[in-house]
Each structure stands twice: as structure tokens, then as C-alpha cells.
Amino acid sequence: MKFLCTTAELPESGSRGFDMDGRKLLAVRRAGQAYVYLNRCPHRGVPLEWQPDQFLDASASLIQCATHGALFLIESGECVAGPCAGQFLTALDSREDDQGIWVEF
Template sequence: MKLLCTAAELPDNSSRGFDIEGRKLLAVRRAGQAYVYLNRCPHRGVPLEWQPGQFLDASASLIQCATHGALFLIESGECVAGPCAGQFLTALDSREDDQGIWANL
């Protein structure tokens, strides 16, 4: 497991991107729970963010792909709108402890 960031560095309703050992990841926190996915849209295989660390739509309730506007549920990574509807972001095993948020690469 690799440490991504401290809990304070990922407040509720926010997202962050990471590049660890050549793998692009994103973490999102919602209702106190952190979710970690590969930063790769299932539609074209491109990174999702439109600006560094910006993965959420305007309401901060969905993960949004900047390339074609696909929208993904934060809790499951399921695409609910856009060209890859029904497909999923790749979730990574993760956990959170006193040190911060960890992901299994």
C-alpha cells in the first residue's frame, strides 16, 4: 500500500490527483468516505481532470470526464451519463488510518 495524502489534504466534497510509480490515480471524499480510482476514463482511456486535481462536476456530486463530459458516481465509479454509460472507473483497494489515505497499487 502507498500513502496518497493525509486526511486533511482531502476534505469532504473534494478531489485530488496523484501520479505514483507512473500510475495516475484520483481520490474523492464524500460524506467522510474516501474513494480511490485509476485516473482513466473507460471511454477513451484519457485522464479525467480538466485542471490539476479537478475531477468533480460543478455540484461536486459526480466525477466528470473533461474530454467528453461523462459523469460517474463517486461511490461506485459507474458512468451514469455520457459515451461510456454503464461502464465503470477502475476502483483501487484503499483504506484510511491516522496517517492518511492509502491505496493498493
């Protein structure tokens, strides 16, 4: 596993983007749990954020693709609205300990 960030660097209802080993990743914290996905929309293969570290919709309850507005569930990565409805973001195995968040490719 590779170290992603400290717990404090991903606050509750927050999102962050990362470049790791040539891959773009995004992490979101919801209800104390960190979720990590490849930063790639299944519709066009483009990065999701509209500004650095901005991956969530206005209510901070869904991941939103800036290109066509597709909306994804934070907990599963499932697209629930938009051109890729029914498709999923690519989830990465992750764990959190006293040091922070770790991710597996």
C-alpha cells in the same frame, strides 16, 4: 499498501490527482469516505480532470470527464451519463487511518 496523502489533504467534497509508480490516480471524499480510482476514462483512456485536482462536476456530486462530459458515481465509479454509460472507473483498494489514506495496486 502505499501512502497516498494525509486526511487533511483530501477535504470533504474535494478531489485530488496523484502520480504514483507511473500511474495516474484520483481520490474523492464524500460523506467522510475516501474513494480512489485510476485516473483513466473507460471511453478513451484519457485522464479525467479539466484542471489540476478538478475531477467533479459543478455540484461536486459526480466525477466528470473533461473530454466528453461523462459522469461517474463517486461511490462506485459507474458511468451514468455520456459515451461510456454502464462502464466503470477502475477502483483501487484503499483504507484510511490516523496517518492518512493508503492505496493498494
